[in-house]
Each structure stands twice: as C-alpha cells, then as structure tokens.
Amino acid sequence: xxxxxxxxxxxxxxxxxxxxxxxxxxxxxxxxxxxxxxxxxxxxxxxxxxxxxxxxxxxxxxxxxxxxxxxxxxxxxxxxxxxxxxxxxxxxxxxxxxxxxxxxxxxxxxxxxxxxxxxxxxxxxxxxxxxxxxxxxxxxxxxxxxxxxxxxxxxxxxxxxxxxxxxxxxxxxxxxxxxxxxxxxxxxxxxxxxxxxxxxxxxxxxxxxxxxxxxxxxxxxxxxxxxxxxxxxxxxxxxxxxxxxxxxxxxxxxxxxxxxxxxxxxxxxxxxxxxxxxxxxxxxxxxxxxxxxxxxxxxxxxxxxxxxxxxxxxxxxxxxxxxxxxxxxxxxxxxxxxxx
Amino acid sequence: xxxxxxxxxxxxxxxxxxxxxxxxxxxxxxxxxxxxxxxxxxxxxxxxxxxxxxxxxxxxxxxxxxxxxxxxxxxxxxxxxxxxxxxxxxxxxxxxxxxxxxxxxxxxxxxxxxxxxxxxxxxxxxxxxxxxxxxxxxxxxxxxxxxxxxxxxxxxxxxxxxxxxxxxxxxxxxxxxxxxxxxxxxxxxxxxxxxxxxxxxxxxxxxxxxxxxxxxxxxxxxxxxxxxxxxxxxxxxxxxxxxxxxxxxxxxxxxxxxxxxxxxxxxxxxxxxxxxxxxxxxxxxxxxxxxxxxxxxxxxxxxxxxxxxxxxxxxxxxxxxxxxxxxxxxxxxxxxxxxxxxxxxxxxxxxxxxxxxxxxxxxxxxxxxxxxxxxxxxxxxxxxxxxxxxxxxxxxxxxxxxxxxxxxxxxxxxxxxxxxxxxxxxxxxxxxxxxxxxxxxxxxxxxxxxxxxxxxxxxxxxxxxxxxxxxxxxxxxxxxxxxxxxxxxxxxxxxxxxxxxxxxxxxxxxxxxxxxxxxxxxxxxxxxxxxxxxxxxxxxxxxxxxxxxxxxxxxxxxxxxx
Numbered sequence: 001x002x003x004x005x006x007x008x009x010x011x012x013x014x015x016x017x018x019x020x021x022x023x024x025x026x027x028x029x030x031x032x033x034x035x036x037x038x039x040x041x042x043x044x045x046x047x048x049x050x051x052x053x054x055x056x057x058x059x060x061x062x063x064x065x066x067x068x069x070x071x072x073x074x075x076x077x078x079x080x081x082x083x084x085x086x087x088x089x090x091x092x093x094x095x096x097x098x099x100x101x102x103x104x105x106x107x108x109x110x111x112x113x114x115x116x117x118x119x120x121x122x123x124x125x126x127x128x129x130x131x132x133x134x135x136x137x138x139x140x141x142x143x144x145x146x147x148x149x150x151x152x153x154x155x156x157x158x159x160x161x162x163x164x165x166x167x168x169x170x171x172x173x174x175x176x177x178x179x180x181x182x183x184x185x186x187x188x189x190x191x192x193x194x195x196x197x198x199x200x201x202x203x204x205x206x207x208x209x210x211x212x213x214x215x216x217x218x219x220x221x222x223x224x225x226x227x228x229x230x231x232x233x234x235x236x237x238x239x240x241x242x243x244x245x246x247x248x249x250x251x252x253x254x255x256x257x258x259x260x261x262x263x264x265x266x267x268x269x270x271x272x273x274x275x276x277x278x279x280x281x282x283x284x285x286x287x288x289x290x291x292x293x294x295x296x297x298x299x300x301x302x303x304x305x306x307x308x309x310x311x312x313x314x315x316x317x318x319x320x321x322x323x324x325x326x327x328x329x330x331x332x333x334x335x336x337x338x339x340x
Numbered sequence: 341x342x343x344x345x346x347x348x349x350x351x352x353x354x355x356x357x358x359x360x361x362x363x364x365x366x367x368x369x370x371x372x373x374x375x376x377x378x379x380x381x382x383x384x385x386x387x388x389x390x391x392x393x394x395x396x397x398x399x400x401x402x403x404x405x406x407x408x409x410x411x412x413x414x415x416x417x418x419x420x421x422x423x424x425x426x427x428x429x430x431x432x433x434x435x436x437x438x439x440x441x442x443x444x445x446x447x448x449x450x451x452x453x454x455x456x457x458x459x460x461x462x463x464x465x466x467x468x469x470x471x472x473x474x475x476x477x478x479x480x481x482x483x484x485x486x487x488x489x490x491x492x493x494x495x496x497x498x499x500x501x502x503x504x505x506x507x508x509x510x511x512x513x514x515x516x517x518x519x520x521x522x523x524x525x526x527x528x529x530x531x532x533x534x535x536x537x538x539x540x541x542x543x544x545x546x547x548x549x550x551x552x553x554x555x556x557x558x559x560x561x562x563x564x565x566x567x568x569x570x571x572x573x574x575x576x577x578x579x580x581x582x583x584x585x586x587x588x589x590x591x592x593x594x595x596x597x598x599x600x601x602x603x604x605x606x607x608x609x610x611x612x613x614x615x616x617x618x619x620x621x622x623x624x625x626x627x628x629x630x631x632x633x634x635x636x637x638x639x640x641x642x643x644x645x646x647x648x649x650x651x652x653x654x655x656x657x658x659x660x661x662x663x664x665x666x667x668x669x670x671x672x673x674x675x676x677x678x679x680x681x682x683x684x685x686x687x688x689x690x691x692x693x694x695x696x697x698x699x700x701x702x703x704x705x706x707x708x709x710x711x712x713x714x715x716x717x718x719x720x721x722x723x724x725x726x727x728x729x730x731x732x733x734x735x736x737x738x739x740x741x742x743x744x745x746x747x748x749x750x751x752x753x754x755x756x757x758x759x760x761x762x763x764x765x766x767x768x769x770x771x772x773x774x775x776x777x778x779x780x781x782x783x784x785x786x787x788x789x790x791x792x793x794x795x796x797x798x799x800x801x802x803x804x805x806x807x808x809x810x811x812x813x814x815x816x817x818x819x820x821x822x823x824x825x826x827x828x829x830x831x832x833x834x835x836x837x838x839x840x841x842x843x844x845x846x847x848x849x850x851x852x853x854x855x856x857x858x859x860x861x862x863x864x865x866x867x868x869x870x871x872x873x874x875x876x877x878x879x880x881x882x883x884x885x886x887x888x889x890x891x892x893x894x895x896x897x898x899x900x901x902x
Contacts, residue, residue, distance in 0.1 A: 007355075008758075016713065229714075335597075335723045
C-alpha cells in the first residue's frame with residue numbers, strides 16, 4: 001500500500017553521486033595536465049576494484065546487485081582513493097586499498113549509508129601505515145612521462161627514491177626541521193627561501209595548486225547544485241587558515257603560510273569532497289561547522305608536527321568518531337521552540 | 341501597503357497542477373440516487389442519530405445531534421426518505437465502517453423550516469451553540485468543530501484573525517474558486533468571526549499563484565468598506581497553507597505543538613469555513629454541501645458544489661474519469677488519503693477527489709538506505725531532523741523519536757517528497773506515532789489495573805485496621821474494668837483508644853494483666869515450700885529475669901520473704 005505523498009521530486013542517490021563525480025572532473029583534468037595521464041589508469045583500477053568488491057559483498061549479503069552497483073557510491077569512494085594516493089603506487093596497492101575501503105569499511109558495516117568512517121580515508125590511513133614508503137612517493141609536476149608512470153604502476157622493480165620526492169608539504173616540513181638544526185646546510189634559511197625549489201609553485205606545490213583550484217571550482221558547483229552546503233568547506237578552510245595564520249604570524253620563518261596550507265595536499269579535496277561525505281560526517285548546521293573546524297585543526301597539527309605527509313585522512317577519521325555526539329548535541333530547536 | 345512577511349523553514353515546490361480545474365466556474369451536481377451521510381464527520385464525539393428508517397427528512401434537517409461540546413451536528417443534505425441507519429464504509433484508507441444515514445432523495449431538494457438566529461442580538465455563547473448545531477466545522481481538511489475555535493483567548497480579544505486561503509496542496513482549487521466567485525459572502529462570514537473573536541486585525545493569506553482570487557477578495561474588501569482586513573499574497577511554497585506555517589508567514593509567531601494559537605493572540609480559519617459560517621448565520625442554512633475539486637486523471641478537472649453524502653464516483657463521472665483510473669485520493673497528492681472504494685461518500689473533509697492512475701502517480705522507485713544527506717531536514721517545515729527520527733523509528737526506539745520531537749511532525753510529506761533514497765519517511769513517523777499511542781493506551785490500561793489492585797489492598801488493609809481498632813476498643817474496655825477493680829491511676833489514661841493508642845492500650849492492658857497474675861501467683865507458690873527451696877527458687881528466678889532483661893534492675897524479693 002502506497003501512502004501520501006504520491007508525488008516525489010526526481011532525486012536519487014545515483015544522481016547525487018553522479019554530480020559528485022562530475023564535480024571531480026575539473027580537478028582530474030588539471031591533475032592529468034600537470035602530472036600526466038597515469039592518474040586515469042589509477043582511477044580505472046580503483047573503480048574496477050571497487051565494483052568487484054562491492055558486487056562480491058552484495059552477493060554474499062544477499063542484496064540486490066543491480067540497484068546498489070549503479071548507485072555510484074563505490075565509484076565515488078574509488079575516485080577519492082585514486083586521487084589521494086600517490087599516482088604512481090603499484091596497481092596492487094590501489095586494489096588493496098580500494099577493497100579494504102569497500103569490503104571492510106563500507107560493506108561489513110552494513111553497506112551504503114551505514115559506515116561510520118569515510119571509506120576512502122580509512123583506506124588511506126591503513127595503506128600509509130602498512131606501506132609508508134610507497135605511499136610517500138610523489139612525482140613532481142611534469143617529471144614523469146606516461147610510459148614511466150605505467151612502468152611504475154604495473155612494473156616490478158622500482159627505484160622510487162631516485163625517481164620521485166616527497167609532497168611539497170612533506171618537503172617543506174623536512175626542510176624546516178633541517179633548517180632548525182645547526183649542522184645542516186640549510187641552517188638559517190627561512191620558509192620562503194626553502195620554498196624556492198622546483199617542487200613549489202606560487203602558493204602550494206607546483207601544479208598541485210592548480211589542481212586544488214580545480215577542486216575548489218568543482219566544490220563550489222556542488223554547493224550551487226545544493227548537493228553539499230557551505231558549512232563544511234567554509235569551516236574547514238576558515239579554521240585551517242586561522243590556525244596556520246596564527247603560528248605563521250608568530251614565527252613566519254618556521255611555519256608555512258596559511259595560503260600554502262590551503263593550496264597544498266588534500267586541503268581542497270578534503271574540504272569539498274571528503275569531509276562533506278554525508279554518511280560519515282556531521283549533519284546539523286552547527287555540527288558541520290564544529291566537525292570541519294576540528295578536522296582543520298587536526299590536519300594542521302598532523303602536517304606541522306606529525307610524521308605523515310598530509311593530515312586530512314587521520315583528521316577525518318578522528319572527527320568521524322565524534323560525529324554521533326556532535327550531531328546529538330547540536331540539534332537545532334524545532335518549530336515553536338526557538339528562543340527569539 | 342507592503343507588509344513584512346516572515347519565512348518558515350523548509351518547504352517544497354511541487355508542480356501545482358491547478359490551472360485546468362480553474363478554467364470553468366463552480367458547477368452543481370445532479371442529485372444522486374442515494375446519499376450516505378456518515379454521522380461522525382468531525383473531530384470529537386460521534387453525533388447521536390435523530391432519525392430512523394422510514395423517516396421523511398427535509399434538506400437541512402438535523403439527523404445527528406452533537407454529542408457534547410466537542411462534537412458537531414450532521415444534517416440531511418437533501419429532502420427524501422431515510423432508507424436506513426447502518427454502519428457503512430467511510431472515506432478513510434482503513435476501509436472501516438461508521439454509522440451512517442442513507443437517504444433516498446425525493447428529487448425536490450426542499451429546505452425544511454430553518455432555525456434562524458439574530459446575529460446582532462445573540463450572545464457569543466448562543467452563536468457558538470448555534471454553529472455547533474449547524475454542523476460548521478473546519479473545511480480545510482481538519483474538520484475541527486468551528487464553534488470551539490470561536491472563543492477569544494484569556495484576554496477576551498484577539499490580535500489577529502488569520503484566514504487561510506493559501507491552498508498550497510497541488511491540484512486542489514476549491515478555495516481558489518470560492519474566493520473568486522463568493523468573496524463577498526465569505527467576507528461577511530469573516531466579519532462575523534471577527535466580531536465573535538473580538539479580533540483587531542484580519543489577515544487573509546493567499547498564495548501568489550492565485551492572482552484572480554486575491555484580486556476578487558481585495559475588491560470585496562474595498563466594497564465592504566471594512567477596516568483592518570487585508571488580503572495578502574504569500575510566496576507559493578508547500579505547506580504555506582498549514583495553519584502554523586501560515587500564522588508564521590503572516591505574523592511571525594510560531595505556535596508550538598500542543599499549544600493553542602489563541603494563547604499567542606492568533607486564530608486561523610479556512611476560507612470555506614468562513615463562507616459556511618455566513619451561510620449558517622445569515623440564511624440559517626446548516627452545512628449540507630461543500631466545494632470539491634475533482635482533478636487528476638480526469639478529462640475535465642473542475643470544482644463542484646457537492647451535497648454531503650454524495651458518492652464520490654457520482655461526482656467524478658461528471659468530470660470524466662479516464663479508463664486507467666485505479667484509485668481515488670481524498671485531498672491532494674502530498675497529504676491525501678487513498679479511498680477504500682470508488683463509491684464512498686463525500687464528507688465535510690473532502691476538499692478534493694484526486695483521481696489517480698499508475699501513470700499519474702507511479703509507485704516510488706525502490707527504497708534505498710538513508711545516506712544522511714539531510715535533504716529531509718532542509719525541507720522540514722517543523723525544523724525537525726527526519727533522518728534521525730527515521731533511524732530511531734526503524735529501531736523501534738520510540739523514546740528517542742519523541743526526544744527528536746516526533747509529535748511536532750505535521751505529516752506534510754515534504755521529507756518523503758525530497759528523499760533521494762525514496763524512503764517513505766512519513767509512513768515511518770505515522771507508524772511510530774500509532775505505536776506510541778498504542779503503548780500509552782496499554783500503559784493506561786495497566787495503570788487502571790494497578791490502581792484497582794492497590795485500592796483492593798488498601799481496602800483490605802483498612803478492614804484489617806478497623807478490626808484491630810474494634811479489638812483494641814474492646815481490650816480498652818476490659819482494661820478499664822480491670823483498672824477500676826485494682827484502682828490504679830493508669831486506667832484513667834486509656835479512655836478512648838484509636839489507632840496506635842489502641843495498640844498501646846492493648847499491650848499495656850496485657851502487661852498489666854500479666855503483672856497482676858505474677859504478683860498473685862508468686863506468694864502462692866512460696867507459701868508451702870521450705871526456706872531452702874524458697875532460696876533456690878529465688879536464685880533461679882533472679883537468674884532467669886537477669887537473662888530475660890539484662891538491663892533491668894534485680895527484681896524485688898518475693899513477697900513472702902519480706
């Protein structure tokens with residue numbers, strides 16, 4: 001028996017996910033332009049692995065396969081994994097990470113809508129703990145041609161250190177630490193001087209800053225489409241800017257500028273595409289602000305004082321843990337119960 | 341004059357589908373072969389039947405009397421013969437039956453002698469009783485007896501009388517057509533209500549997709565010359581016609597769940613109700629017909645003036661239902677209820693017969709899991725978090741649903757409308773509400789049983805105590821007698837024992853008796869024994885007493901030794 005309402009807005013999970021994927025396209029285009037087409041291979045590998053893992057789990061769980069495979073949520077997870085992993089990780093690492101995300105973090109918790117943790121970020125954390133070296137090798141913009149990238153993804157032996165370096169975030173932190181110690185050749189150099197190297201661009205990493213800008217554009221389109229609200233991106237960027245700005249204004253020699261933090265690593269991807277995952281994120285307006293601001297502060301702390309190249313993934317998982325209590329404590333007053 | 345309007349949170353903008361049914365004027369409906377008039381058509385107690393099989397009735401004759409004040413009378417919609425008074429299927433999804441009067445029209449549609457009232461001379465209470473007996477109820481769909489709402493609040497006056505001409509549900513246009521064609525009479529009804537409520541201002545809210553209705557009402561206001569009445573165009577956004585939402589939009593006041601709007605100086609009526617009040621007060625005509633929109637899967641959607649009790653299919657036939665029709669919905673597509681049959685009667689709550697087909701209202705796509713996107717919360721006009729309530733409803737955690745204000749939900753359907761996972765959220769909330777009501781009823785039953793049990797215990801306890809008191813009184817009497825004999829002063833203290841005193845008196849009397857017995861017995865025993873035996877007995881006695889009452893002083897030596 002069907003009860004009212006008898007009419008519905010033409011909306012679906014599939015169309016929501018499709019719009020998220022579309023919003024990622026400018027970022028992917030910029031990625032290809034600056035870093036080569038290897039990322040497209042990674043996106044394909046991750047997507048295939050995600051669909052395979054999802055299909056297997058749906059079969060085991062006795063859920064309708066066609067319905068859930070076409071909801072595109074697994075593809076979104078796969079793309080986020082490919083875009084946050086270094087583009088030259090071996091294919092099996094991408095596959096392992098994607099399967100962990102889809103099979104364990106998503107399906108074992110009950111599938112679509114049930115996962116307390118962001119699957120892509122959980123996969124990132126697991127992989128960087130398990131394969132710290134492989135997960136820290138980032139090619140600089142324009143450094144590797146497509147054939148080399150393919151060799152690295154599908155080939156066997158690799159001399160990663162000879163080929164690639166760390167992310168600009170990682171490089172700057174290492175350099176700043178060296179500069180602080182007296183016996184280093186970098187001793188006495190300032191942050192702005194350290195950022196003169198070929199890995200750095202005008203704001204963040206060379207090339208990476210343009211990719212970040214493209215993510216920003218895609219994210220703004222998602223806000224305009226009302227797929228996400230402004231709260232999480234604004235609170236994340238605002239809090240990251242303020243935290244970074246505070247330390248930078250006190251000791252500009254030892255800390256990177258707030259704009260560098262916003263333009264580097266996964267800041268834009270995190271602000272508009274990762275933290276905004278509705279399933280694992282906060283849902284109330286005030287909750288979203290708290291959730292994103294907390295993630296920004298944690299991201300900064302991990303970036304500036306931690307051992308990992310970027311802090312978005314760990315910050316996201318840590319804030320995911322807090323989501324139930326944030327949501328519970330930030331429910332807005334209902335009609336007629338507001339204090340005017 | 342530009343008035344500052346307020347916004348309510350959320351809301352949706354479904355396709356209005358109102359154009360086609362407003363092209364032709366309101367049409368009459370030929371008399372059907374029979375009318376089935378349910379007695380229970382309003383909120384409150386079911387009216388008592390006043391007619392029986394074979395009775396001749398006139399149009400407007402009362403056939404059901406209001407049962408108490410929270411009830412409303414029911415009338416014969418046409419003249420004819422009562423064929424039966426029996427339970428018949430009512431226009432409700434459940435398909436349950438309700439006591440109904442079946443009238444076979446005589447074709448003359450003749451009014452009986454109408455019970456008139458002098459509006460100027462009557463007291464407010466008389467007017468209210470009159471409207472109750474005229475069967476005037478809210479025609480917006482809630483069918484709450486209007487006379488109960490025509491009382492000003494504690495202060496004896498009202499700031500604002502809000503008249504609801506918003507008509508936000510898609511397809512429905514009966515209020516629109518009423519305002520276009522009968523604005524003057526409606527306005528007279530509004531004036532009467534304003535007088536009864538002592539309302540300072542009257543605001544008529546009309547969604548801005550009804551410019552013709554707005555113009556007609558504004559023209560009628562100008563023509564009447566009455567001051568303090570204003571027709572206001574409000575933004576078209578469902579559910580702007582919800583009473584609370586409309587009050588919010590026009591006055592900025594939010595009336596919380598469970599509170600009376602008159603406490604906030606506001607009262608709200610539907611435009612159709614205003615017209616019925618005018619009909620009753622001015623012409624003495626009780627509520628025997630109403631405007632009904634027939635729309636949806638029909639060739640010519642239109643509004644009809646329909647006699648209460650007319651079978652729905654009789655009306656729909658006039659509009660030409662298409663062959664693939666599979667259901668009638670009473671009300672609009674957002675909140676309407678599916679009818680259990682095509683021939684259920686039109687009642688006072690029937691603002692629209694929405695003719696449905698699988699093509700027009702296809703079944704929703706398969707339900708997906710909630711992804712917590714929050715669209716429902718964005719759309720909720722009561723500022724609720726439907727996805728949280730859904731979660732707790734599914735888990736049957738009804739306490740939590742109430743913490744998230746389940747009962748503030750007005751079941752407008754906005755959340756289900758926007759949900760990308762196609763979850764029938766409102767169904768979950770209806771389910772939770774009915775479960776909570778069922779549990780409360782069970783709890784009430786259990787409470788009654790427990791109270792009965794506790795009362796029984798109490799009664800038995802009381803009987804026991806009364807018995808004890810009687811015994812105590814008896815004992816006291818005995819003791820008085822004893823005390824009188826021995827002439828001890830203690831006897832004077834126990835005059836009329838009761839309760840604890842009685843118990844104490846009983847104990848004292850017993851102890852006294854024992855002491856006397858002992859005192860009498862002791863010398864007797866020692867009279868005939870040798871001094872050696874006496875000494876031994878005294879020692880044993882002393883030891884025993886010391887063991888029994890360790891703190892007591894050694895007893896006095898037996899009398900014989902003194």
